[in-house]
Amino acid sequence: MSSRNCSVTRKGTVAMLVDLHKHYLKLGLNYDELTDAALPVDQGSTTGKYNSLTVLTKIGFICSLIALIIDLGGLKLLLGIRCFVPHNYFTWEATRPLSDCSFCSNVTQAIELSNNITRNEFEPYAYSSMPIVIRGAFLHWPAMETFNYQYFKELYARMDPVYSSTESECQFLHFKSNFVALKDVFNMSKSRVENAKGEKSWYVGWENCYAEVQQELKKHFPIPHFLPEDAEIPNNAYVFMGYDEGASLHLDFINRLMWQAQLRGSKIWQLRPPPECQNTCTPLSFEVHPGDAVLVDTRVWYHATTIPEGQLSISLHLVYG
Numbered sequence: 001m002s003s004r005n006c007s008v009t010r011k012g013t014v015a016m017l018v019d020l021h022k023h024y025l026k027l028g029l030n031y032d033e034l035t036d037a038a039l040p041v042d043q044g045s046t047t048g049k050y051n052s053l054t055v056l057t058k059i060g061f062i063c064s065l066i067a068l069i070i071d072l073g074g075l076k077l078l079l080g081i082r083c084f085v086p087h088n089y090f091t092w093e094a095t096r097p098l099s100d101c102s103f104c105s106n107v108t109q110a111i112e113l114s115n116n117i118t119r120n121e122f123e124p125y126a127y128s129s130m131p132i133v134i135r136g137a138f139l140h141w142p143a144m145e146t147f148n149y150q151y152f153k154e155l156y157a158r159m160d161p162v163y164s165s166t167e168s169e170c171q172f173l174h175f176k177s178n179f180v181a182l183k184d185v186f187n188m189s190k191s192r193v194e195n196a197k198g199e200k201s202w203y204v205g206w207e208n209c210y211a212e213v214q215q216e217l218k219k220h221f222p223i224p225h226f227l228p229e230d231a232e233i234p235n236n237a238y239v240f241m242g243y244d245e246g247a248s249l250h251l252d253f254i255n256r257l258m259w260q261a262q263l264r265g266s267k268i269w270q271l272r273p274p275p276e277c278q279n280t281c282t283p284l285s286f287e288v289h290p291g292d293a294v295l296v297d298t299r300v301w302y303h304a305t306t307i308p309e310g311q312l313s314i315s316l317h318l319v320y321g
């Protein structure tokens with residue numbers, strides 16, 4: 001998830017980004033198609049087999065995009081833009097090692113565990129790649145009440161303005177929303193915050209990488225009681241918030257396993273095995289609700305999320321290992 005290699009965005013980058021988008025849209029392409037082009041399988045295929053025409057089309061698209069980027073002076077641009085698209089995603093995807101399909105061969109649904117599971121009972125699952133949901137694990141967290149849009153808006157208003165600006169060191173994920181930085185999220189109209197009829201839907205995620213912010217957030221939730229005692233849990237929690245369509249299908253190129261707390265609203269997770277495991281593993285999906293814990297090895301399971309209509313989803317995302 002994290003891409004800490006992004007350089008600091010400078011003035012003029014936004015204008016260049018707009019130019020890039022215009023050219024990009026002239027091609028009739030969108031982010032989904034870019035993501036889809038990165039995946040070595042036709043996600044719409046009912047057979048799950050590679051289609052040579054599709055592969056050639058995707059290769060052609062990627063080459064066209066690279067040529068376009070270079071034509072716009074975009075190589076420099078892309079390296080300077082914070083997380084427009086994770087700029088090494090294609091490299092990661094193209095060079096990732098093939099999965100040992102044993103991680104998914106007998107998995108047809110997420111494992112559901114009780115919220116009173118002990119650390120010892122959780123031990124066999126702790127470092128597995130099995131999708132796990134622990135119902136109601138975090139219902140006792142103060143964050144269940146305190147973490148909402150207004151809380152984060154006021155928190156960042158108290159902090160250094162850089163923390164939420166395009167100059168921030170923290171990763172900002174706008175997904176399909178038309179935001180450039182976290183400050184844009186906190187400046188939207190009340191009706192858009194509430195996803196009122198006629199307003200453009202939004203869904204964003206951001207990393208909280210500043211110690212000052214982290215110290216404040218940690219007042220509202222403890223370390224999950226079931227995680228291994230010796231597990232390292234970096235402090236840079238991500239918050240994901242918004243409506244409707246969440247993250248498109250992707251892998252996370254990270255070093256650790258992730259855990260996520262669903263704090264408000266519900267979220268539907270869709271998992272797909274990697275293409276090389278399609279003959280032995282099956283896609284699956286599950287829905288989580290406020291208070292639930294989610295543990296997915298997002299490094300090997302392709303995953304996408306959607307929010308049920310009319311709900312605002314807020315989740316907290318950290319890694320461990």
Ligand SMILES: [Fe+2]
Pocket residue numbers: 001247250251252298303
């Ligand atoms: Fe992810």
